[in-house]
Amino acid sequence: MDGEISTDEVAALLEGDDRPRIIDIRSPGEFARGHIPGSENVPFGELPDRIGEFADVDHVVTVCPHGKASVQAARLIGSYEGTADARVESMAGGLEAWDGDLVASDEGEAPESPF
DSSP: OOOEEOHHHHHHHHHSSSOOEEEEOSOHHHHHHOBOTTOEEOOGGGHHHHGGGGTTOSEEEEEOSSSSHHHHHHHHHHHSGGGTTSEEEEETTHHHHOOSOOBOOSOSOOOSSOO
């Protein structure tokens, strides 16, 4: 893991040509309620089984409600040998600190909490 990245830095990266993969580790229902545009939902509990999906990525940013669990997710992704050359970061403050737009989808289960 390469540390944390601010929400402003994430927003700037999303506007550029070299966008990172944004991995939202919340449940499918929470993700459906609202997520960063272009982000992917990989629930934290599924991460160990889906770690191979990150082989050969250049940059990954993990996201959670408050920026705590995403640190653990970034460490897990960063420890995978397929991401040895990748930049892997957790978004500081999580979605609670995100000032940008969120998009909702009709997919997934009913959320258990607002995040």
